[in-house]
Amino acid sequence: MKSKSLLAILLAGSVIVTGCNSSDDESTEKKSSTLATTNETTAIDLQAEVDAYKEFAIDQMDQFTTETEKFVVAVKSGDIEKAKGIYPTARMFFERSEPIAESFGDLDPRIDARLADLEEEGQGKENWTGYHKIEYGLWVDNTTKGYEKIADQLLADSKELRARVETVEVTPKLMMTGAVDLLNEVSTSKITGEEEIFSHTDLYDFKANIEGADKIFTILEDKIEAKDPELAKNLTEKFKAVNDLLAKYETKNGYVSYTELTKEDTKALAEAVNHLGEPLSQMGIILE
Amino acid sequence: MTETKGEKILDKKFSRRQMLKMTGLGAAGVAIGATGLGGVIKTFGMDFLDDDSTVTNKVTFYGKHQSGIATDVQKNIYFASLIVLVKSKQELQELFKMWTPLAVRLMNGEMIGDSMTNGMIPPKDTGEAKGLDAANLSITFGIGPSLFEKKEFGLTSKKPAQLKDLPHFPKDQLDDTYTGGDICIQACADDPQVAFHAVRNLVRAASGKVSLKWSQAGFNSVPVVNNKKQTPRNLFAFKDGTENPITSSQKDMNEVVWVQSGESKNWMTDGSYLVARRIQMHLETWDRTALKEQENTFGRHRDSGAPIGKKDEFEAMDIDRKDDKGNFVVPETSHAFLAKSVDARILRRAFSYSSGIMDSTGSYDAGLLFLSFQKNPDQFTKIQNSLGRIDKLNEYITHRGSAVFACFPGIQKGSYIGEALFKTL
Numbered sequence: 001m002k003s004k005s006l007l008a009i010l011l012a013g014s015v016i017v018t019g020c021n022s023s024d025d026e027s028t029e030k031k032s033s034t035l036a037t038t039n040e041t042t043a044i045d046l047q048a049e050v051d052a053y054k055e056f057a058i059d060q061m062d063q064f065t066t067e068t069e070k071f072v073v074a075v076k077s078g079d080i081e082k083a084k085g086i087y088p089t090a091r092m093f094f095e096r097s098e099p100i101a102e103s104f105g106d107l108d109p110r111i112d113a114r115l116a117d118l119e120e121e122g123q124g125k126e127n128w129t130g131y132h133k134i135e136y137g138l139w140v141d142n143t144t145k146g147y148e149k150i151a152d153q154l155l156a157d158s159k160e161l162r163a164r165v166e167t168v169e170v171t172p173k174l175m176m177t178g179a180v181d182l183l184n185e186v187s188t189s190k191i192t193g194e195e196e197i198f199s200h201t202d203l204y205d206f207k208a209n210i211e212g213a214d215k216i217f218t219i220l221e222d223k224i225e226a227k228d229p230e231l232a233k234n235l236t237e238k239f240k241a242v243n244d245l246l247a248k249y250e251t252k253n254g255y256v257s258y259t260e261l262t263k264e265d266t267k268a269l270a271e272a273v274n275h276l277g278e279p280l281s282q283m284g285i286i287l288e
Numbered sequence: 289m290t291e292t293k294g295e296k297i298l299d300k301k302f303s304r305r306q307m308l309k310m311t312g313l314g315a316a317g318v319a320i321g322a323t324g325l326g327g328v329i330k331t332f333g334m335d336f337l338d339d340d341s342t343v344t345n346k347v348t349f350y351g352k353h354q355s356g357i358a359t360d361v362q363k364n365i366y367f368a369s370l371i372v373l374v375k376s377k378q379e380l381q382e383l384f385k386m387w388t389p390l391a392v393r394l395m396n397g398e399m400i401g402d403s404m405t406n407g408m409i410p411p412k413d414t415g416e417a418k419g420l421d422a423a424n425l426s427i428t429f430g431i432g433p434s435l436f437e438k439k440e441f442g443l444t445s446k447k448p449a450q451l452k453d454l455p456h457f458p459k460d461q462l463d464d465t466y467t468g469g470d471i472c473i474q475a476c477a478d479d480p481q482v483a484f485h486a487v488r489n490l491v492r493a494a495s496g497k498v499s500l501k502w503s504q505a506g507f508n509s510v511p512v513v514n515n516k517k518q519t520p521r522n523l524f525a526f527k528d529g530t531e532n533p534i535t536s537s538q539k540d541m542n543e544v545v546w547v548q549s550g551e552s553k554n555w556m557t558d559g560s561y562l563v564a565r566r567i568q569m570h571l572e573t574w575d576r577t578a579l580k581e582q583e584n585t586f587g588r589h590r591d592s593g594a595p596i597g598k599k600d601e602f603e604a605m606d607i608d609r610k611d612d613k614g615n616f617v618v619p620e621t622s623h624a625f626l627a628k629s630v631d632a633r634i635l636r637r638a639f640s641y642s643s644g645i646m647d648s649t650g651s652y653d654a655g656l657l658f659l660s661f662q663k664n665p666d667q668f669t670k671i672q673n674s675l676g677r678i679d680k681l682n683e684y685i686t687h688r689g690s691a692v693f694a695c696f697p698g699i700q701k702g703s704y705i706g707e708a709l710f711k712t713l
Contacts, residue, residue: 278495284408
C-alpha cells in the first residue's frame with residue numbers, strides 16, 4: 001500500500017512494529033502519494049530515541065519479573081497481606097511499559113485480563129488467569145488457596161514476556177501512539193475504577209500510565225522542542241498538572257483507594273488527562 | 289464539508305498565506321472574489337476569512353449582530369456552557385481571537401483546518417460534518433457573570449449591571465450540573481450533526497483553555513404551510529413563540545432584543561442578553577390531563593394556538609375578556625394570562641430536549657431548553673415573577689437549570705469576537 005511506503009520512508013531504518021494497525025493505513029492512503037516525495041528529505045533520525053525507549057522498556061520488564069516473583073512467593077505461602085501489598089506496585093512496572101507488553105496479543109491477556117474482558121468474548125471465570133484473577137482471590141475470596149497454579153502460570157508468563165521484549169521492533173510510531181494509548185487507558189478504565197474493580201488500586205495504574213507516557217515525551221523532548229517549543233512547554237505544563245493532581249491522593253505507601261474519590265475528584269483528574277492528551281497527540285509533528 | 293466550492297479548494301491545500309501570495313499582496317483590500325474559500329480578504333494589513341456567499345444554506349457570520357438570535361430558528365441546537373481555565377486577560381482574548389476564523393469556517397460549511405499532510409498526528413477537524421452543507425449553522429458566543437468574578441482577568445469594571453445570576457424563582461429546583469458558566473456557545477443548525485460538530489471542534493481547539501460545564505442538545509420541528517414556516521410546538525403540543533417580536537422588524541428588535549447605545553456597558557451595544565433555562569416537562573402527568581385542562585393551563589387552544597375563545601393563533605390575547613358570569617375567559621392562573629399581565633417582552637428561541645430517563649423516577653428526562661434573548665434579563669425576570677407560584681403550568685414542569693450570558697455584538701470584518709470588551713481595557 002502507498003501509505004506503507006510512506007511510513008517506510010518516514011521511519012527510515014526502523015521496521016514497522018508488529019501489529020501495525022491496518023485500518024490506520026487505509027485512512028491515510030489517499031493522502032500519502034504526494035507526501036512521500038515531499039517528506040522524504042525531512043524524515044529525521046530517531047534511532048537514539050528508539051534505543052533509549054527500548055532500554056527503558058526492558059528495564060521495566062526486568063523489575064516487573066522480579067516483583068512478580070515476590071508476589072507469587074507471597075501468594076503461594078498464603079501470606080495474603082504481603083501479597084496485597086506487592087500487588088499494586090508490581091503492576092506499575094507493567095503499566096508503565098504497556099505499549100510494549102500490549103504488542104504480544106497472547107501474553108497481555110494472560111497476565112492482565114479482567115473478568116469483564118473475558119465475559120465480553122463469551123468466556124467465563126474458568127479461562128481467567130493472571131494478576132486480576134489473583135486480585136479477586138485476595139480481595140473477594142480473601143484467600144490464596146486454589147490460586148497456586150495461577151500464580152505459577154503468572155510467573156512463567158512474566159518471564160516469557162521479559163524474554164520476548166528483546167524481539168520487539170520499537171519504532172517512533174509505536175512510541176507516539178503508545179504514549180497516547182497510555183492516556184486513553186487512563187481515560188477509559190482507570191478513571192472509572194474498572195481496572196482494579198476488587199482492590200480499588202486504580203490510582204497506582206493511573207500514575208504508572210502517566211509515567212510511561214511522560215517517559216516517551218522526555219525521550220522525544222529535544223526533538224519536539226526543536227520543532228515546536230510551544231508544544232514542548234505545553235506538554236511539560238500539562239504533565240505537571242496531572243502529576244500535581246495525583247499527588248493529592250498520595251499516601252505513605254502509595255495511593256488512596258479509588259472508592260475514596262468523589263465525583264468531583266475523578267472529573268478533575270479525567271479533565272487533566274484530556275487536556276494532556278490533546279497536545280500529546282501532536283508529538284507526531286516531529287516526523288513532518 | 290460543502291462538496292462544491294470548499295472541497296475543491298481544500299483539496300488543493302491552499303493556506304491563507306499562499307492564497308494571498310498567489311493573488312498578489314499588492315492588491316490590498318481586494319477580495320479574492322467574495323467566493324473562494326470564504327474569500328480571503330486583506331484589509332488594514334490583516335488577512336481574515338470572510339463569509340462565503342456562494343455556499344448553500346448559509347447564515348452570515350459578520351455583521352452588526354451575532355447570528356443565532358434574529359436568525360430564523362433552526363431545527364437543532366447544541367448548547368454548551370464552559371468554564372474558563374486560562375489565567376490571564378491576554379489568554380482569554382487570544383481564545384476569542386482563535387475562535388473567530390474557526391467560527392467563520394464552520395458557518396461556511398468548511399472544515400476548521402486545511403487538509404492533513406502528516407498521518408502521524410490526528411486531523412485538525414474531527415470530520416463528522418464532511419459532506420454536509422452549512423445547514424444554516426449559526427454560532428453565538430456569550431459570557432456569564434462568573435467570568436467577571438475571576439479577578440485575574442481584570443474585567444470587574446466592565447461588568448454590566450444587567451449581567452447577574454437570575455433571582456431564585458418559586459419552585460426552582462436548580463441542579464448545579466445544569467447551571468451557570470463563564471462562556472456559552474450556542475450552535476444552531478438544520479442538521480444535528482453540524483450543530484454538534486461546531487461545538488465539538490471549538491471546544492477541542494480550546495483544549496486546556498476551557499472545560500465543559502454543561503451542555504444540552506435540542507430539537508425543534510417547524511411545520512411549513514404554503515411555504516410559510518409555522519410556530520413550532522413544544523413537547524406538550526402547544527405552540528411556542530407566538531408572541532415573539534418580529535425578527536425582521538428593526539423597531540421590534542431594537543425595542544426588545546438589541547442593547548442600544550447607553551443602555552448597558554458600551555461593549556454590549558448591539559449585543560443581547562441570553563437567558564437559558566433547562567426546564568423538565570413531566571410528560572407522564574401532562575399526558576393524563578384532560579384537553580380542556582391542558583388548554584386552561586396554557587390559556588390557548590391546543591390545535592390552533594389561538595387564545596381561548598378565539599380562532600386564530602395571532603389574534604390578540606385580550607386577557608381582560610370575561611364571560612356572561614363575569615369570569616375571565618382566559619383563566620387568571622393560565623400561563624398566557626400571567627405572562628401577558630406584565631409589560632415585558634422577550635424573544636423566545638426555545639428547543640425541546642429528550643435526554644434519556646431520570647434515574648430516580650424512571651420518567652422521561654425531557655422538556656424545554658428555554659432560551660430567550662432580551663436587551664435586559666430583567667424582562668425575563670418580570671415575566672417569570674408574574675408566573676410565580678400561581679402559574680398552572682408549574683404543576684407539570686420543574687426548572688432544573690439556569691444561566692445568563694451577555695452575548696457580544698456582531699463581529700466586523702477584521703475584528704474578532706468580543707473585541708469591544710477587550711479593546712476598552
